[in-house]
Amino acid sequence: MTEGNFVDYVKIQLTSGNGGKGSTHLHREKYITKGGPDGGDGGRGGHVIIRGNDNLWTLFHLKFKRHLRAGHGGHGSSGRSSGADGEDVYLDVPLGTVIRDTETNDVLFEITENGEERIVSRGGMGGRGNWHFKSSTNQTPRYAQPGMPLEEKYVTLELKLLADVGLVGFPNAGKSTLLSVITSAKPKIADYEFTTLKPNLGIVEYRDFQTFVMADIPGIIEGAAEGKGLGYYFLRHIERNSTLLFLIPADADDITKQYEILLDELRRYNPEMLDKDRLVAISKCDMLDDELQAELRMELDKNLGVEYIFISSVAQQGITELKDKLWKMLNV
Numbered sequence: 001m002t003e004g005n006f007v008d009y010v011k012i013q014l015t016s017g018n019g020g021k022g023s024t025h026l027h028r029e030k031y032i033t034k035g036g037p038d039g040g041d042g043g044r045g046g047h048v049i050i051r052g053n054d055n056l057w058t059l060f061h062l063k064f065k066r067h068l069r070a071g072h073g074g075h076g077s078s079g080r081s082s083g084a085d086g087e088d089v090y091l092d093v094p095l096g097t098v099i100r101d102t103e104t105n106d107v108l109f110e111i112t113e114n115g116e117e118r119i120v121s122r123g124g125m126g127g128r129g130n131w132h133f134k135s136s137t138n139q140t141p142r143y144a145q146p147g148m149p150l151e152e153k154y155v156t157l158e159l160k161l162l163a164d165v166g167l168v169g170f171p172n173a174g175k176s177t178l179l180s181v182i183t184s185a186k187p188k189i190a191d192y193e194f195t196t197l198k199p200n201l202g203i204v205e206y207r208d209f210q211t212f213v214m215a216d217i218p219g220i221i222e223g224a225a226e227g228k229g230l231g232y233y234f235l236r237h238i239e240r241n242s243t244l245l246f247l248i249p250a251d252a253d254d255i256t257k258q259y260e261i262l263l264d265e266l267r268r269y270n271p272e273m274l275d276k277d278r279l280v281a282i283s284k285c286d287m288l289d290d291e292l293q294a295e296l297r298m299e300l301d302k303n304l305g306v307e308y309i310f311i312s313s314v315a316q317q318g319i320t321e322l323k324d325k326l327w328k329m330l331n332v
Contacts, residue, residue, distance in 0.1 A: 007060040008159040008199070008237075011102055013067045017045030017086030019124030019147025020073035022132075026140065027078070037140060038080050039130040042147045045123030046070030046086030054114040056094035057201065059159050070121070073147055076129040086123055096162045096240055102154040120155060124148030158236065161199055163215035164330050166241030168262055171218075173247045174283040176200070177313040179216045182323070199237050206327050215241060235269045243277045243329050249284045250296070250310070256303045277329045278306055281322060286312035 020042025027035025048070050068091060074083030099108045099120060109118050127145030134141055167175040183202025200216040217237055238244065244266075248258050259280055266273040282300075285293065293310060300308055309325060311318035 007058050007063045008161075010059045010062045010065075010157045012062060012065060012091075012155060012157065014048040014091075014121040014153045014155060015067070015069045016048055016121040016123040016151045017070040017072040018150045019043070019045045019126040020075040020083035020086075021146045022127035022129035022144030023076035023078065023081075024130045024142055024144045025076075025078040026130075026142075034140075037130040037134050038078055039144050040076030040079065040081040040083065041129050041132075042076050042126030042145075043073030043083035043085045044126050045073045045147065045150055046088045047119045047123045048089050048091065048121035048153075050091045050093055050097075050099060050111060050118050050120050052095050052097075052111040052114050052116040053092040054095055056092060058094065059097070059157055062091070062093075062157065070123055070150075072150075073123065073126045075147075076126070076144070080129065080131055082129075083126060085126075088123075090117075091120075093157060094159055096160045098158045098160060100156040100158065102156045105156075108155070121151045121153045124150055160240045161201065161215050161237040162213070162240050163201060163237075164212040164241065165204075165214045165243045165245050165326055166238045167214065167216045167247055168238065168244050168266070169247035170258060170262070173249050174313055175216045175247050178247065178281075178283065178311070179214060181313045181316065182319060183214060204323060204326075206323055210327075212327065212330055214245075235266070238266065238273060239270060241276065243279065243326060244273070245326065246278060246280045247283050248280060250282050250288055251284060255280075255282065255296075255300065259304060259306070279325060279329065280304065280306055280308040281318075282308060282310045284312060284314075285310040286315040286317060 022042050023039030025039040027038040029035055048068055068089055070089045071087035073086045076083050093111055095112055095114065098110045100106065101108055108120065125148040127147045130141045130144045133143065167179065169175050179200060179202050183204050199218065202214050203211050204214050205211055215237060246259055246262055248255050252258050288296065309318055309322055311322055
């Protein structure tokens with residue numbers, strides 16, 4: 001999945017169909033002089049239905065759609081014939097999509113299961129025909145109900161990636177490099193900050209043909225919760241990860257401080273993120289000799305307060321051990 005094809009935020013106008021109006025027909029037939037009212041009901045207007053589809057990973061198919069309209073209900077006719085129901089319109093979205101009312105920003109619902117269907121814009125009911133209104137005192141009603149009007153909504157679709165492990169770190173910490181080594185994903189890799197502008201997903205192959213999904217989230221900097229850097233725009237994707245892998249380079253000025261800054265940004269965005277399992281990976285450890293690594297271990301054991309592992313994506317050091325630790329955390 002290329003960056004240009006990853007779309008996780010879409011605004012769209014949804015319009016259901018009008019209900020068809022009821023008929024005011026009076027029965028006419030040879031040898032039947034006063035057949036009475038036989039006007040049929042109008043058809044229901046079409047719904048706009050959002051449906052979960054586990055074959056989709058992005059909202060790219062909706063990128064250029066700004067308006068979706070369902071069909072109108074047909075009008076009733078003679079012989080108590082009802083009008084046809086308006087055609088429903090289905091909007092397929094990936095699992096993990098949150099639907100908000102654009103005007104109020106209220107969450108309407110979230111799609112979490114394949115095939116789950118939720119009506120977001122309901123079609124108008126069809127009007128009743130005049131045969132419903134006949135009585136002993138009103139044997140020839142010449143009126144019927146009009147159909148109910150359509151419903152128009154402006155909604156915002158937000159995709160939150162469903163992944164087992166989320167990569168969290170400062171820009172240029174080596175997240176994309178690790179993802180390219182540990183999975184078959186091909187993220188953009190360069191030696192400047194904010195190389196990754198969109199989340200990337202990769203499938204990690206483990207022992208005995210088992211797999212788990214890893215997500216590379218664009219780099220976080222101090223103040224992201226206030227909108228600095230790329231802001232908190234992508235932090236919502238971390239909400240759907242069961243385990244967080246913090247990636248901090250071995251040449252960082254203060255590894256413990258960087259970890260605490262990242263943790264604080266997550267806490268300020270959503271305190272519930274601190275309840276997730278966490279593991280710190282010290283990347284680029286091929287730059288350290290045994291003596292430096294031993295000194296760093298002593299410092300981290302004293303100050304970090306969370307389990308850590310030394311890895312090098314380029315030198316393929318510690319990758320198997322990293323997979324083992326992650327798999328154990330995901331299957332406890």
